Amino acid sequence: MRPAVHPLTRQSHRGVCQITVMPRSGSLLLALALAASLALVVDARLTSEEVALWNTHTFGYLQSGTPTGKVVTFGAGAAAVKAYVATPPGGKPQAAVILFTDIFGWDLPNIRLWADRLAKAGFLAVVPDFFRGDKLTGQDFMGFLARQPEARVLKDFETVRAAVKKAYPGVKAFGQQGFCWGGYYTAKLSTPAEPRVAAAVGYHASLLAPADIDAITGPVMIQQADPALDTQINATFYAYIEKAFQAKRAKGGEAFITYYKDQPHGFALRGDGATPETLKAANNAFNAGLQFLKKRLLPPATAAATAAKAPKAAAAAVKPAGAAEFFGSPAAAAALGRASGAGAVAP
Ligand SMILES: *[C@@H]1O[C@H](CO)[C@@H](O)[C@H](O)[C@H]1NC(C)=O
Numbered sequence: 001m002r003p004a005v006h007p008l009t010r011q012s013h014r015g016v017c018q019i020t021v022m023p024r025s026g027s028l029l030l031a032l033a034l035a036a037s038l039a040l041v042v043d044a045r046l047t048s049e050e051v052a053l054w055n056t057h058t059f060g061y062l063q064s065g066t067p068t069g070k071v072v073t074f075g076a077g078a079a080a081v082k083a084y085v086a087t088p089p090g091g092k093p094q095a096a097v098i099l100f101t102d103i104f105g106w107d108l109p110n111i112r113l114w115a116d117r118l119a120k121a122g123f124l125a126v127v128p129d130f131f132r133g134d135k136l137t138g139q140d141f142m143g144f145l146a147r148q149p150e151a152r153v154l155k156d157f158e159t160v161r162a163a164v165k166k167a168y169p170g171v172k173a174f175g176q177q178g179f180c181w182g183g184y185y186t187a188k189l190s191t192p193a194e195p196r197v198a199a200a201v202g203y204h205a206s207l208l209a210p211a212d213i214d215a216i217t218g219p220v221m222i223q224q225a226d227p228a229l230d231t232q233i234n235a236t237f238y239a240y241i242e243k244a245f246q247a248k249r250a251k252g253g254e255a256f257i258t259y260y261k262d263q264p265h266g267f268a269l270r271g272d273g274a275t276p277e278t279l280k281a282a283n284n285a286f287n288a289g290l291q292f293l294k295k296r297l298l299p300p301a302t303a304a305a306t307a308a309k310a311p312k313a314a315a316a317a318v319k320p321a322g323a324a325e326f327f328g329s330p331a332a333a334a335a336l337g338r339a340s341g342a343g344a345v346a347p
Contacts (some may be wrong), residue, residue, distance in 0.1 A: 049138055058103065058139075060270025067112035067117065074128070074163035081156045084112050084127040086119035093124035095297035096164050098157065098197070100182025102143060102269060105131050110269050111179070114286070121290055122298060123175075124168055128160045130182075145181070145207075153185065157279040158195055161308055173297040176200040177289060180232075180267050182221070187212040190220040190255075199254075199296035201289035202266045206232040213244050219254035221292045222284040223268060230265040256292075260285065 019095035046054070054062045084106055087093060097118055101111050106129040115125035131151050136144045161174055176197045178186035183205020189197045199219040224230065227238040237257065245255035260267065260281040268285040271278040 047137070053139075057272070060266050061272050062108070062270075063110045063113055063273070065109060065113045067109060068116055069112060070123070074167075075159040079155075080161050081132070081159050082106075082129045083160060084115060086112075086115040086125040088119045088122045088124065092170050093122070093168055093247075094170050094299075095122075095175065095215065095293075096126060096159060096168065096171045097122040097175045097177055097293060097297075099125060099127045099179035100130060100176065100185045101127060102180035102182060102266065103136055103144065104270075105129065105135060109177070114269060117286065118177075118290065121294070123293070124171060126160060126164060128156060130156055132156075135330070150188075154195060156186070157185075157189075161195070173198045175293040175297045177293075178205065179202065180206045180266060184208055184212070186220060187216055190218050191215045192217055199293055201236075201292055203285060203289070204230060204232065204265050208233070208237075208267075209241060210237075210244075213241050216244075216248070216255055217253055218248065218258070219292075221289065221294055222257040223288060224257060224259035225263050225265045225267055226259055226261050229263070232265060279295045 012236055040106070053059050067084070067086075069084050072083055072085050074081050099115055099118075101108070104111075106112075106127045110128055115127050118125040131148055132152075134147055164171060164174075174197045176186060176189050176199075178184065178200070180203070183202035184203060184207040186200045186202030187208055189195060190200045200221075202220070202222040204225045205222055222241070224238065225231055227233055227235040233241065238257070241257050245253075245257055248255040263271070263278065263281045267278055267315060268282045271282050273279050273282070
């Protein structure tokens with residue numbers, strides 16, 4: 001049984017954040033209007049309703065960088081799956097990470113920029129369109145999720161994995177990262193049953209039940225929002241997972257969970273980059289997941305050789321991103337922060 005809550009319960013409680021500043025002078029009004037106009041999302045792929053929801057940060061914060069990967073089709077005929085692919089410097093990846101997106105899907109800039117960062121660090125990063133062209137409309141989360149059956153998603157994963165193996169013969173190991181909706185599949189791919197991956201990392205995972213946790217053998221790492229702020233894994237459930245993972249580790253398993261205090265659901269991918277605490281937490285979460293996968297997917301000699309050949313890329317892997325790198329231009333990041341009002345919380 002899946003819990004009868006959708007992955008964004010919290011944001012629906014919060015609703016649209018409000019600007020409480022009351023401008024008194026014309027110039028302040030002008031400055032605020034300018035900040036607001038800089039913050040406006042202009043994205044042809046989004047409907048006007050979606051644009052409005054992003055502009056009010058109902059869904060979190062849309063990043064404004066430009067992804068540098070490419071879109072390809074894996075598999076053929078009815079099995080064909082589109083995917084965004086980011087390749088590492090040198091173009092000869094030895095390991096691939098398949099990213100399972102949040103409910104906002106594979107064409108959100110945020111997930112593609114995340115994939116670009118994984119690629120810079122040495123992985124082939126693949127973001128399949130597991131929703132097969134379907135898009136969330138408005139806030140009909142449950143209706144949307146009902147149209148994404150698990151059997152189809154897992155079959156598409158197999159299609160993508162097989163096609164990547166063929167296209168990149170150097171890829172010897174597969175890892176997974178899952179965000180919110182995709183975090184459920186972090187657990188699914190971490191059991192002895194097929195399909196599975198060599199290591200998986202979940203970020204503010206959604207839709208998990210205790211039985212999913214029990215079934216995990218790992219290696220797995222879960223990077224969570226503050227359980228006090230995330231209804232998907234609340235304090236009770238978090239404690240359950242912690243205990244279950246402890247028991248797995250006592251038997252030699254590799255299962256880890258940690259959380260970021262005061263960070264809400266979605267922070268690592270859709271957090272407010274103009275808030276230093278959120279930026280720091282998102283960077284730490286990114287790097288924790290990266291190191292976890294590197295250690296298990298890339299042989300140490302390879303990792304060292306890659307670092308020696310491409311010192312810049314290796315440095316980029318551990319250097320925390322600044323607001324500009326992570327969330328777009330400083331002006332845009334600052335404007336996004338100001339327009340949101342102090343203390344606004346990304347879902
Ligand atoms: C916490 O989450 C669990 C599992 O989803 C649920 O059964 C329980 O009712 C939740 N507790 C609270 C206080 O919300």
